[in-house]
Every structure is written in C-alpha cells, then in structure tokens.
Amino acid sequence: xxxxxxxxxxxxxxxxxxxxxxxxxxxxxxxxxxxxxxxxxxxxxxxxxxxxxxxxxxxxxxxxxxxxxxxxxxxxxxxxxxxxxxxxxxxxxxxxxxxxxxxxxxxxxxxxxxxxxx
Amino acid sequence: xxxxxxxxxxxxxxxxxxxxxxxxxxxxxxxxxxxxxxxxxxxxxxxxxxxxxxxxxxxxxxxxxxxxxxxxxxxxxxxxxxxxxxxxxxxxxxxxxxxxxxxxxxxxxxxxxxxxxxxxxxxxxxxxxxxxxxxxxxxxxxxxxxxxxxxxxxxxxxxxxxxxxx
Numbered sequence: 001x002x003x004x005x006x007x008x009x010x011x012x013x014x015x016x017x018x019x020x021x022x023x024x025x026x027x028x029x030x031x032x033x034x035x036x037x038x039x040x041x042x043x044x045x046x047x048x049x050x051x052x053x054x055x056x057x058x059x060x061x062x063x064x065x066x067x068x069x070x071x072x073x074x075x076x077x078x079x080x081x082x083x084x085x086x087x088x089x090x091x092x093x094x095x096x097x098x099x100x101x102x103x104x105x106x107x108x109x110x111x112x113x114x115x116x117x118x
Numbered sequence: 119x120x121x122x123x124x125x126x127x128x129x130x131x132x133x134x135x136x137x138x139x140x141x142x143x144x145x146x147x148x149x150x151x152x153x154x155x156x157x158x159x160x161x162x163x164x165x166x167x168x169x170x171x172x173x174x175x176x177x178x179x180x181x182x183x184x185x186x187x188x189x190x191x192x193x194x195x196x197x198x199x200x201x202x203x204x205x206x207x208x209x210x211x212x213x214x215x216x217x218x219x220x221x222x223x224x225x226x227x228x229x230x231x232x233x234x235x236x237x238x239x240x241x242x243x244x245x246x247x248x249x250x251x252x253x254x255x256x257x258x259x260x261x262x263x264x265x266x267x268x269x270x271x272x273x274x275x276x277x278x279x280x281x282x283x284x
Contacts, residue, residue, distance in 0.1 A: 012256055086128050086129045086254070086255070086256070087129070089129045089254055090129045090131070092158075093129055093131050093252060093254065094131065095158065095159070096155060096156060097131065097133050097252075099155040099159070100135070100145060100155040101133075101135060102155075103145075103151075103154050103155045104135055104136065104137045104141070104145075105136075107137075107141070108137060108141070111136060111137070
C-alpha cells in the first residue's frame with residue numbers, strides 16, 4: 001500500500017498534542033459538535049476550534065456541511081497509514097528478539113529453561 | 119507470530135526472557151552485548167557507540183554483505199529516558215558515519231518512514247525472569263516530548279479501529 005509521506009508527517013504532527021488526542025478519543029465514541037468537544041477541556045471555543053482545524057487538515061476529522069452546528073466526526077484512515085508503517089517493522093523486531101533469546105541461552109547455559117515462555 | 123492484524127499505530131512487542139532484568143538491561147546498553155543480537159541475520163555491528171544517559175547520543179552501524187561488497191547503514195539518536203533496569207527510551211534516525219541525519223527517502227527507505235522514530239523498552243522482573251515491552255513509534259521531528267504519546271496513540275488507534283469495524 002502506497003503511503004503519502006507528507007500526509008503521514010501531518011498525521012504525526014496532529015497527534016503530537018495531548019488535547020488533540022483526547023479530542024480524537026472523544027470522537028471515537030461518536031460525532032460531536034465543537035461546543036460538546038470544548039466542554040471537558042476548559043478551553044475557549046476559538047482554542048478548541050484551532051485544534052479541530054489541525055485535525056481536519058490531517059484528515060483525521062471530517063465536519064458536517066449542512067447543520068449549523070457542523071458536527072465533527074472521526075476519520076480513521078490516516079491512523080491506518082501510521083499503522084501500516086509500524087507493521088513493516090514488527091517482523092524485524094521479532095527476528096531480533098529471537099536472536100536475543102538465542103544469545104541469552106549461550107550466555108547462561110547453566111540456567112534452567114524449564115518453563116514455557118511467552 | 120503476531121497477535122493482531124495491523125491495528126496498532128506503533129510496533130509493540132511483549133516478550134518474556136529467561137534472564138534477570140540486569141542482564142536484559144545490558145543487552146540494550148552494553149555495546150558488546152547489543153552488537154551480538156541486534157543486526158539482521160548475517161550482519162555485523164562494527165560500531166555501537168552508546169552514551170547511555172539522558173541527552174547522550176548513540177551511533178550504530180549495521181554492515182551487511184551483499185554481492186557488491188559490504189553495505190553499511192548508520193543510525194543515530196539520543197537517549198531520552200534512562201532508568202537502570204527499568205526503562206530506556208531513545209530516538210533513532212538514519213545517518214551517515216558521523217551521525218549527521220539523512221532523510222529516509224534518500225536512503226531508499228519506503229515512503230512514509232518517519233524521519234525520527236522512538237524506541238521505548240520497559241523491563242519488569244517476574245520471579246527472576248524478565249518481561250520486556252518494546253514500543254517503536256514514529257515521532258514528529260518537532261516534538262521533543264514525544265515519549266508518552268506513543269502509548270496513548272496505540273490505545274487510541276486500537277479503539278478507533280475496533281469502532282470503525284462495526
């Protein structure tokens with residue numbers, strides 16, 4: 001799967017803020033208006049709107065067009081791209097830790113390895 | 119091999135080793151031990167410089183034999199958290215042999231590879247054995263305080279994907 005590098009950077013940047021991650025966590029429960037999102041954060045509406053705009057640019061949030069409240073909804077697609085990057089590295093690490101396990105057995109041959117691991 | 123189907127935003131691997139935490143800590147922080155297991159099969163680690171303290175730098179070279187001769191890949195980074203026998207957090211970027219960061223794209227890495235990644239290792243003594251949790255996440259270059267968010271992100275992505283598969 002091809003990944004858009006700029007968009008990935010934007011996703012990472014958007015996620016590098018605890019308020020924005022909390023907003024996404026709220027939206028994972030369902031769509032919400034800006035007013036509803038502002039409530040738990042003790043933030044002004046313009047402030048929360050700024051965060052939502054960053055999430056919108058990164059494609060993580062979509063906003064309804066018709067209602068005057070323009071509810072926000074989560075779009076998980078960019079998160080899946082982040083996940084695609086991460087998954088490329090899983091087999092690399094698994095192989096490393098297999099070798100670490102072998103190396104540890106060489107280092108401490110006297111140790112009993114009776115129990116099953118993992 | 120894996121117990122999920124790609125629903126996480128960071129690589130998170132939990133393993134149990136039949137060795138005390140002190141030894142596992144050395145596996146990550148002693149260049150001699152680190153070089154023994156870290157590289158891919160058939161590769162060597164000719165250089166592993168590790169200044170293991172917060173703000174200290176690291177420089178690691180992985181050398182692989184190819185039909186065209188040896189190929190070297192260099193990685194640099196900085197230690198962000200060092201709690202002996204418990205927690206080690208460091209960043210990683212591709213670099214040249216002097217530790218100058220180069221972009222992943224220039225090195226022929228797949229697009230979408232973040233320029234800086236963060237490796238987090240957490241160790242726990244379980245009756246003389248060690249449980250290790252390793253998390254490897256991409257971090258934005260302008261986010262020096264990124265240590266905590268990989269975990270939150272991980273949880274969030276799992277939650278999001280669970281909900282979007284309704």
